[in-house]
Amino acid sequence: MQILTAEARSYYLEKYPIDDFFSFDIDQFLEVCKFEKGEWIFKEGSFPDTLYYMIEGKAKLYMTHKNGKVSLIEYLEAPLFMGEIELLNEARYTKGIQTVTETICLSISQACKEKLLTDVLFLRKLCVFLGEKATIMTSKYTQNQAYPLENRLAAFIQLSSDQGIYKEKHTEICEYLGVSYRHLLYVLAQFCDEKILEKRKNGYHIINEKRLAHLAQEIQ
Missing domain, CATH: 1.10.10.10 (Winged helix-like DNA-binding domain superfamily/Winged helix DNA-binding domain)
Incomplete structure (x- = not known):
């Protein structure tokens, strides 16, 4: 992962503004980062301390079963959150996420976790995202x-x-x-x-x- 320069940061934040996701100033907790193709955003079994919002790129979500078999669960495509379930503490360990293309993400430090979890504006946005995510997953299974x-x-x-x-x-x-x-x-x-x-x-x-x-x- 590469943290982008101030110039690149300004470019992406202007192109993909997310200020209206939050009721507080998110800027001090925010970085813009780049993952190369094939790089792991989250390794399976880790506990992320960062919430990512993918703004460009694609990735794959993997899961390892008890018998050791690894399954591709879902293809992820911008824009979307990654690490949101871990933020809510519903899952202690994450599944693996690996990039398919060069990927640009907004990285939000969990230093502002308490602010995020009490921010009605952000939580409303997250609820909409999770609802859409569930709908997409259901649609995929019915399409099969x-x-x-x-x-x-x-x-x-x-x-x-x-x-x-x-x-x-x-x-x-x-x-x-x-x-x-x-x-x-x-x-x-x-x-x-x-x-x-x-x-x-x-x-x-x-x-x-x-x-x-x-x-x-x-x-x-």
Whole structure:
């Protein structure tokens, strides 16, 4: 993680103002930081002392089960809070969050934790965020039942690609989308045959964004 310079800080705070999230002056508790692609924002099992608000980028949320198996739970995309449950003390240890792209976050120190937990304006904002988050998670599970893989995979590729390239692990995505390895490979091959994707050494390149977007929009 890199704390950005005063100049970059001013740029991002002007571009993504969050003063209206709080009823007190948050500036003294706030930093703007950058995570490189593949960097861990939270390592699983840690207890974060920072609340992050992602303003640019994408990340993956992981969980390790008792049997040692690691599952991809959710793709995270700006704007969103990270570490909000830990702030509320509902979870002592966090799940793992790893960036998919270069990611810019506003970092809010828990030095102002008591102020945050008594700030009606902030808590109202957090409640709205948590409600929307729950709705999205419910929607994802119902989509797995209601739509064919072609639509769900198109939407997933849009979400997880970086600079027009999709290269997620097949086994991870099979579990996330609830499909067999064979079915996933079949649809990826179908997308290549239809010239939506092109398979190269560094991943699948999106060559027909319009067609991919059309398939994804079926479930939006």
